[in-house]
Structures are given as C-alpha cells and as structure tokens.
Amino acid sequence: MAHLRFKALDMVQSRKNVEFHLPEGKISDFxxxxxxxxxxxxxxxxxxxxxxxxxxxxxxxxxxxxxxxxxxxxxxxxxxxxxxxxxxxxxxxxxxxxxxxxxxxxxxxxxxxxxxxxxxxxxxxxxxxxxxxxxxxxxxxxxxxxxxxxxxxxxxxxxxxxxxxxxxxxxxxLDYKAPLLKSMDAVDKAATKVCKLFDRNVTQVTASLGWEQEYFVVDKALYAARPDLVMAGRTVFGHNPARGQQLDDHYFGTITPRVFEFMKEFEYECQRLGIPVMTRHNEVAPAQFECAPMYEEVNKGTDHNQLLKDVMDKVALKHDLKVLFHEKPFAGLNGSGKHNNWSLLTDTGVNLFQPSSSARENLQFLVYLVCTLKAVHEHADLLRASIASAGNDHRLGANEAPPAIISAFIGEQLTSVLDELEKNRDVQVDKGDNVYMKLGIDKIPEIILDNTDRNRTSPFAFTGNKFEFRAVGSDANVANPMTVLNTIVAERLNQFYAKVTGRIDKEGVDKKLAIIGELREYILQSKAIRFEGDGYSQEWADEAEKRGLSNVKDTARALDFYVSDAAKAVFKNNKIMTDIEIDARHEIMLENYIMKLQIESRVMGDLALNHILPTAIAYQNKLIKNAQGLKELGIDNTEVVETIKQISEYASSVKANTLAMIEARKKANDIEESRERAIAYCDNVKGEFFDKIRYAVDKLELFVDDEDWPLVKYREMLFIR
The missing domain is CATH 3.10.20.70 (Glutamine synthetase, N-terminal domain)
Incomplete structure (x- = not known):
C-alpha cells in the first residue's frame, strides 16, 4: 500500500492541467x-x-x-x-x-x-x-x-x-419522482385556493427550488489509493493535517487552475443540458467547493440536481479528478450539505414569500409565512426524517451544519411583526378603520431580505423571499425533503382555508378579520419552532428540550418519524403515498442505513487488520532493532523504547477493537427486524467502535515513518492538486 501511495503521489505531481476552451460566442448561443x-x-x-x-x-x-x-x-x-x-x-x-x-x-x-x-x-x-x-x-x-x-x-x-x-x-x-409530482400538485391546489382569498385571477401556484450543491474534489489517483473512499465514499481513517481550514483562507479564495478548468467544462456541459448553473466558489474546507443554479420549478430542479452530479462525475475524470458528494469525506473538516431554497410562485408573477409595499399583499405574505411555520412546527419530526442518512449523521449538530433539532429563523423584524400581531388580540376595528394599519401589517418593508441577518445555524431559515432548508445532505436526492415540505404546507393551507371560510360563511366574520384571527392562533401555536439564536449552542439544545422539540441525532431512530401516525395521515390526506408505500420507504431507508454502516465497518476492518497493523508491527520491529543497537553501543534508548511502547499500545487497541467490532457486526446481522438491526449497527458497531479504532489508527499515523505509512494522507489529498 505504501508503494501504491507514493506511485499515486508521483502521478499527481507529474500531471498537467487539462485546459478547456469554451466555444466562441455567448452562453445563450448553446x-x-x-x-x-x-x-x-x-x-x-x-x-x-x-x-x-x-x-x-x-x-x-x-x-x-x-x-x-x-x-x-x-x-x-x-x-x-x-x-x-x-x-x-x-x-x-x-x-x-x-x-x-x-x-x-x-x-x-x-x-x-x-x-x-x-x-x-x-x-x-x-x-x-x-x-x-x-x-x-x-x-x-x-x-x-x-x-x-x-x-x-x-x-x-x-x-x-x-x-x-x-x-x-x-x-x-418505486422512485422519488412520483411522490414529488403528487406533492407539487397538492401544494398547487391548496395554495391556489388560499390565493383566491386575495386575488381571484390566480389559477396556479408553483413550488420553486434553488439548490446549492457542496462537494469535494481530489485527484483520482489519490482517490484510487484510498480503499475507504472508493468503497464508502469517506475516509474512515486519517489524522488531521497541521493546516486544515482554521485560517479560513480557502473560503471564497482563488480557484486553483486545475479545478477551474474542471468547473468551466462541467458548467458548459450543464448549460448545454439546460441546467442554469450560475454560481461557483471555494467553500470553507480545503478542496471543497460549491455551485448553484437559477431557481426552477421543483421537479425540474430536482432532475437537474441529479443530472448535475452525473455530469460532474464524468467531466472530473477527463481532468483526472474525482468528485466526492459524501456529507463527511474528511473528519475534522466541514462536511458538505445541499441548501434547498424553496418558495411558492403564482401564475400572475407573485412570489408568495415576498413582502410588498401593499398592505393587502403583506397580509397574503403573512398567511404563507405563518402557515409554513405552523406546518414545520407540526411536522418537524417528519422533516428531520426526510434528511436522515448515514452520511448526514456526521454533519447535523457538528458545529458546521444545522443541529438535528428542527427550528425556523425569521429575523428580528418579522419576529416583531408576528409578536405584535399576536399581542394585539383585542384590537377593536370599527367600520372604515384601516385594519392593516392598526395591526402594523402595512409597515412590513418590501426589502425585508436586506433587513434581516442570515443565520447559518438554523436548519430552516427565512432569507427574504424564500425559506432555506439547510439541513439536506450533499449526496441526497432533494426530492424526498421537497416532497415532505410541499405536503405539510399543502396540509396546513387546506386547513387554514377551511377555518377561514368557515368563519366567513358560518359566523359572518369580515374576511380580513377572519384571516387575521386564524393567523393569530397559528402564531401562538407555532411559537416554539421559532429560534433566532445560535443553533450550535448547548443552551439551545436545553431550551429546545423545554419547548418539546425533538433532538434525534441518529438516522436509525429519526426514521421512526417517517411512519408515525401523523406522518402517515399527512401523506394519505394529500394522496401522496399509501400506507404500503410509506412502510416500504421506511424499510428501504433503514436497509440503506444498515448497508452503509456495514460497508464502512468492513472497510475499517480490512484496512486496520490487513494494512495498518502489519505496517505498525513492521515499523515497531525496526525500532526494536534500533533500540537493541543503541543499548549495545551504550547509548540511551529510553525515547525509542517509549515510542515502541506507544505503538504497541495503539496497535493492541486497533486489533482488540476491530475484532470486537466484527463480532458486534455479526450479532447485528443476526437481528431480523430492520429497525432493531439498524439501532444495533448505530449503537453497538458504529457508536461503540468506530471512534475508538479511528483514534488509535490516527495516532499510529503520527508514529510510523512517513515512508512506510500505507494510506494517502489528508495533507496530500487536500492540498496536492
């Protein structure tokens, strides 16, 4: 393996940039x-x-x-x-x-x-x-x-x-697209009904999506020399380099020539396919990047995101590169997410999440804002389940991505508007009074997106004219979380419409007051989901628990929410999926999680027993000979002996824990019920042994001679391009 490592490094350092020349003319030409x-x-x-x-x-x-x-x-x-x-x-x-x-x-x-x-x-x-x-x-x-x-x-x-x-x-x-299309239809019908309370000309509402795709790029020879990257998509071992991302010098930095040529070509191929890629930049971690498109209708945007990943893979190979979409390919560095920017647009050209200079339109804006917050509050656990995966478990709550607690950020200004609307419950409105002015609705600034800061620790943040679902994993198919989001909002809008029209028709309440009355109830009921502070802090975890919000950090248990009575009801009410389809997806997600951890544990066992231990023992034997030679010469060999002891200690830990992990895996495999098997893999295989084995292996990397170490090191993968 050490020979393979150095051969790969030689290949990287002898490579020449593969230049890509854009065709003459404008992007619009092709x-x-x-x-x-x-x-x-x-x-x-x-x-x-x-x-x-x-x-x-x-x-x-x-x-x-x-x-x-x-x-x-x-x-x-x-x-x-x-x-x-x-x-x-x-x-x-x-x-x-x-x-x-x-x-x-x-x-x-x-x-x-x-x-x-x-x-x-x-x-x-x-x-x-x-x-x-x-x-x-x-x-x-x-x-x-x-x-x-x-x-x-x-x-x-x-x-x-x-x-x-x-x-x-x-x-x-049997796919992601069919439920997504049904959810789009559901939110279209529900949102259109509510729109007609304000504008009878609206006949269709379209859910739009703008995803931001994060990814890593490494040389394909270095990738091929790391069996864990090839098999599991992430490095199960690897000591952090002396320099990682702590200087923040990679973020938005100058793009290296080799990666830049790759970016130019994959953007060109994407644009030829009609994928409206618009943005590219370096991300926080070394070798990490991001691209993003113009917003599109959700279904088209989902297809384009899946197609983009295929295009990137193919183009990368032309440049002797490999793209990594795993949520956490390198420990100790920021992982990769996919921020889903979601909004609702009418066929009359109105973004329903865009505040306006019109008080009437601002009331409409508040309806969709508050109904979305209420939907997220009611179905936060289902949203959590929609972004659950073995890879994403490494990110959520790791002070680099939103926590596993689902909350919503709306900013100080909108918070004050909702607080005022909730507080003025007894406001008296006489005939001819301006109800909008009395409630402060007419004061919402049209450019709200410039009047509120961003909160990168929030999993579901309002960012001016859209919501940004930041907790989605880099490798995920965005259809799953978008299906859930469309569905829960459709459910809430249908219930809102029924309540408001009931007040108007049965109680004779003025339409504006009926709408405002229902909004007040929703604001009060969904208040627990709103959080404006640091989502990374322990204080928020404590506060969230007091508010009754879930904080389920592993996929094995988070997937329970997918088959809860509430989840099944919302899917069935909106004709998205049947009980059979819901249960089947739950089973598939559990099996996928189990298989991912099984593969990782096998890769870890293979590398530990067949590559790391032989290397450590061989190097230890060299040191033993050196120590004996020094002793024969009468030279103090205390430091060498101490190093031998430390290597022996870490090597013993690697062997003992790896063998124990293999036994735990065998026991987990004997469990028939998928959920229990997933929990066994989570707790007894991954939770009990992954970190212990990694810690010992990474310590051995520091002791073993660099010339003998079998695995390509982090500093080489991340900085040699």
Missing part, C-alpha cells in the same frame, strides 16, 4: 441545445400538438396516443440530427442514484430507425433488483416507467434520456 425544451417543441411541433403538450406540462393533463406519436417523431428527428443512436427512460429509483436502460432507435427487422409514441410514454424495466421495501418479491420483476412531460427530455453522449416516474406492476411508486 444554452439548452441538448434539451428538448419549450423552444424546441414549439419549433418542431404543430401548433395544436404543442398546445396539448404545454397544457400537459402546466396543468398535468394526460397526453393522448396521437399527441405522443407526434412528439416521438419530433424528438427522434431532433435527437438523430445530433448523432443520437439510443434512447432510455431515465428514472430515480430509491437507490439514491439515477437509472437507465438503453434501447437502439435502429430496428434490424425493418432496417431503419424508429421511435414510437408508446416507447416515449412507457417502458418496462426489470423492477426486481431495485429497492422496494417488500412491495415486490424477487420473482415478481415487472415494473413500469412512464414519461414525465414536465421535465425536459435531454441528450447525454449519444443517448436520448426521457425523465420518467417508476412504479411497480401493482401501481406503487
């Missing part, structure tokens, strides 16, 4: 050229067909067979003009990755290329080997993919990729 978007459809479809497809995209209307044939013909012509030979239904199974099965346009029996509408609309991939949580048996292989026209078809290499949902033969969703 943006979206590999996506069959609205412009391409308008240009290649008849007016009638385009209108039908546009209605299907905007209103979720079904596309008939004749329209599908016309679209398929246009798509084939467009794709083949760009050298495409195959097509695939591109879907997002519950593995966390994307999936595809390529079929050729060429039909040998007819000697020509063809692509029928039926092939566009539906395919039948084998569903038996994808996670299904017990919905299907292994021998029950049939599953279907169905075209999602709301997300643009695109081209990767020479393959036409058609975004689709993925369902079992019996109809249950």
């Amino acid at each position: 943006f979206g050229e590999l996506a069959f978007g609205s412009d391409q459809m308008r240009a290649s479809l008849s007016s009638d067909v385009f209108k039908k497809v546009d209605k299907a995209i905007k209103r979720g209307k079904k596309i008939d067979a004749e329209t599908a044939e016309a679209v398929a013909a246009a798509v084939k012509t467009w794709a083949m003009s760009k050298g495409v030979t195959h097509y695939t239904h591109w879907f997002q199974p519950l593995t966390g990755a994307t999936a595809e099965k390529h079929d050729s346009f060429f039909d040998p029996s007819k000697g020509l290329e063809q692509f029928k509408g039926s092939a566009l609309v539906q395919q039948e991939p084998d569903a038996s080997s994808f996670p299904n949580g017990g919905i299907r048996s292994t021998f029950e292989a049939r599953g279907y993919t169905a075209w999602d026209p709301s997300s643009p078809i695109f081209i990767i290499d020479t393959t036409l990729c058609i975004p689709t949902i993925f369902v079992a033969y019996t109809g249950e969703a």
Whole structure:
C-alpha cells in the first residue's frame, strides 16, 4: 500500500492541467441545445400538438396516443440530427442514484430507425433488483416507467434520456419522482385556493427550488489509493493535517487552475443540458467547493440536481479528478450539505414569500409565512426524517451544519411583526378603520431580505423571499425533503382555508378579520419552532428540550418519524403515498442505513487488520532493532523504547477493537427486524467502535515513518492538486 501511495503521489505531481476552451460566442448561443425544451417543441411541433403538450406540462393533463406519436417523431428527428443512436427512460429509483436502460432507435427487422409514441410514454424495466421495501418479491420483476412531460427530455453522449416516474406492476411508486409530482400538485391546489382569498385571477401556484450543491474534489489517483473512499465514499481513517481550514483562507479564495478548468467544462456541459448553473466558489474546507443554479420549478430542479452530479462525475475524470458528494469525506473538516431554497410562485408573477409595499399583499405574505411555520412546527419530526442518512449523521449538530433539532429563523423584524400581531388580540376595528394599519401589517418593508441577518445555524431559515432548508445532505436526492415540505404546507393551507371560510360563511366574520384571527392562533401555536439564536449552542439544545422539540441525532431512530401516525395521515390526506408505500420507504431507508454502516465497518476492518497493523508491527520491529543497537553501543534508548511502547499500545487497541467490532457486526446481522438491526449497527458497531479504532489508527499515523505509512494522507489529498 505504501508503494501504491507514493506511485499515486508521483502521478499527481507529474500531471498537467487539462485546459478547456469554451466555444466562441455567448452562453445563450448553446444554452439548452441538448434539451428538448419549450423552444424546441414549439419549433418542431404543430401548433395544436404543442398546445396539448404545454397544457400537459402546466396543468398535468394526460397526453393522448396521437399527441405522443407526434412528439416521438419530433424528438427522434431532433435527437438523430445530433448523432443520437439510443434512447432510455431515465428514472430515480430509491437507490439514491439515477437509472437507465438503453434501447437502439435502429430496428434490424425493418432496417431503419424508429421511435414510437408508446416507447416515449412507457417502458418496462426489470423492477426486481431495485429497492422496494417488500412491495415486490424477487420473482415478481415487472415494473413500469412512464414519461414525465414536465421535465425536459435531454441528450447525454449519444443517448436520448426521457425523465420518467417508476412504479411497480401493482401501481406503487418505486422512485422519488412520483411522490414529488403528487406533492407539487397538492401544494398547487391548496395554495391556489388560499390565493383566491386575495386575488381571484390566480389559477396556479408553483413550488420553486434553488439548490446549492457542496462537494469535494481530489485527484483520482489519490482517490484510487484510498480503499475507504472508493468503497464508502469517506475516509474512515486519517489524522488531521497541521493546516486544515482554521485560517479560513480557502473560503471564497482563488480557484486553483486545475479545478477551474474542471468547473468551466462541467458548467458548459450543464448549460448545454439546460441546467442554469450560475454560481461557483471555494467553500470553507480545503478542496471543497460549491455551485448553484437559477431557481426552477421543483421537479425540474430536482432532475437537474441529479443530472448535475452525473455530469460532474464524468467531466472530473477527463481532468483526472474525482468528485466526492459524501456529507463527511474528511473528519475534522466541514462536511458538505445541499441548501434547498424553496418558495411558492403564482401564475400572475407573485412570489408568495415576498413582502410588498401593499398592505393587502403583506397580509397574503403573512398567511404563507405563518402557515409554513405552523406546518414545520407540526411536522418537524417528519422533516428531520426526510434528511436522515448515514452520511448526514456526521454533519447535523457538528458545529458546521444545522443541529438535528428542527427550528425556523425569521429575523428580528418579522419576529416583531408576528409578536405584535399576536399581542394585539383585542384590537377593536370599527367600520372604515384601516385594519392593516392598526395591526402594523402595512409597515412590513418590501426589502425585508436586506433587513434581516442570515443565520447559518438554523436548519430552516427565512432569507427574504424564500425559506432555506439547510439541513439536506450533499449526496441526497432533494426530492424526498421537497416532497415532505410541499405536503405539510399543502396540509396546513387546506386547513387554514377551511377555518377561514368557515368563519366567513358560518359566523359572518369580515374576511380580513377572519384571516387575521386564524393567523393569530397559528402564531401562538407555532411559537416554539421559532429560534433566532445560535443553533450550535448547548443552551439551545436545553431550551429546545423545554419547548418539546425533538433532538434525534441518529438516522436509525429519526426514521421512526417517517411512519408515525401523523406522518402517515399527512401523506394519505394529500394522496401522496399509501400506507404500503410509506412502510416500504421506511424499510428501504433503514436497509440503506444498515448497508452503509456495514460497508464502512468492513472497510475499517480490512484496512486496520490487513494494512495498518502489519505496517505498525513492521515499523515497531525496526525500532526494536534500533533500540537493541543503541543499548549495545551504550547509548540511551529510553525515547525509542517509549515510542515502541506507544505503538504497541495503539496497535493492541486497533486489533482488540476491530475484532470486537466484527463480532458486534455479526450479532447485528443476526437481528431480523430492520429497525432493531439498524439501532444495533448505530449503537453497538458504529457508536461503540468506530471512534475508538479511528483514534488509535490516527495516532499510529503520527508514529510510523512517513515512508512506510500505507494510506494517502489528508495533507496530500487536500492540498496536492
């Protein structure tokens, strides 16, 4: 292994930058050229067909067979003009990755290329080997993919990729996209109903998403020389370098030439696919970076985030680099998250989370703000479950990411507005009085985003015209937390509408006062979820406990919230998932967690027993010979002997704890029930042994001669590029 390490280092230091030259002209000249978007459809479809497809995209209307044939013909012509030979239904199974099965346009029996509408609309991939949580048996292989026209078809290499949902033969969703689309429909209908209390012209509300993707970049040779990175996506061993991120000199610093060339190329490829990447910069940790796009409709944004990761992986290899999306690839350094900026937009051009100079519009703004806070308060535990994973457990509450306690930050100014609204419960409004002025609603500044500071310790922060869900992990499919957020807000808006219209119709209350009365109740009921201070502090953990907020730090237990009565009710009420689908996803998430920890423990055991211990013992034997030589020469060998003892102590700890961890893993594997097995892995394998083994191995790294150490070191991976 030491030989492999130094060979990898030699490769890195002999590399030359792979320069990437952007084509001449403007980004607008090639943006979206590999996506069959609205412009391409308008240009290649008849007016009638385009209108039908546009209605299907905007209103979720079904596309008939004749329209599908016309679209398929246009798509084939467009794709083949760009050298495409195959097509695939591109879907997002519950593995966390994307999936595809390529079929050729060429039909040998007819000697020509063809692509029928039926092939566009539906395919039948084998569903038996994808996670299904017990919905299907292994021998029950049939599953279907169905075209999602709301997300643009695109081209990767020479393959036409058609975004689709993925369902079992019996109809249950086996992917992330199907529940997401249902949640978008639910929040659209609920938010539109509430909008009509203010503006009858609103006919649709769209949930939008702007994700911020953090990632690490290392040389691919150094990556290949670290079995833990290859197998588990993170380093299970590695002593912190003398210099890490403590100088804050990497954050927003100058981008190194090699990474810059990589960034230019992956941005170019993304822009050709219609992914509106806009921002790039260095992040806090060395070798850590971030990119972010323009906001898009949630479904399209989710697809684009998954596609971005695939593009980054492929482009990185051209530059002899490897992208790491794991939430915590390096201990002691900031991990990587994915900040999901979420808002609601009407088809009349209004951002429902944007304060206005109009008092009436500010009341509408407060409705959506307060209803969202109430939804988060009621379903904070479900939101916590939606971002739970083995990788994200390393970040949450680690003073680099929001805590596992779900809270919301809205800033001092909005806090004072809500406090005033709650306090003035007995305000008397006479006929002709300006109710907005009396309640202070007319004073909310339109540029609220400039009047409140940001709170990076808050998992769910209002940032001026949107909410930023900061607790999502870097490697996560954003569809899961966005499905939950859309669903819980839809549920609350429906209940708000029912209560307000009930007050108006049954009690004869003025509409404004009915709305304000309900808002007051929500403000009071959801007050516990609002927190403006330091989410990293122990004081907040203590205060959160007093408020009755959960602080579940591990995935094994956090996933319980996914199948609680409240969670199942909100999913079923809004027709997002059935009990069978919810239970299946819970089972899949537990199994994924177990498998991740099982792989990490196996990698840890292999490295510890087969690489670290032999290296430490061999080096210890060298020192023993040196100590004997010094003694024979009459030279004091006390320090050498002391070093031998310390190496022996740490080596013994590594061996004993590794063997004990293996036994604990065997016992955990014998547990049949998934939840109990996950807890056993969490507590008895990871919790009991991971840190102990790592501590001893990292200490050995300090003692063993650098020339003998088998693993590529942190300083090499993070600083040699």
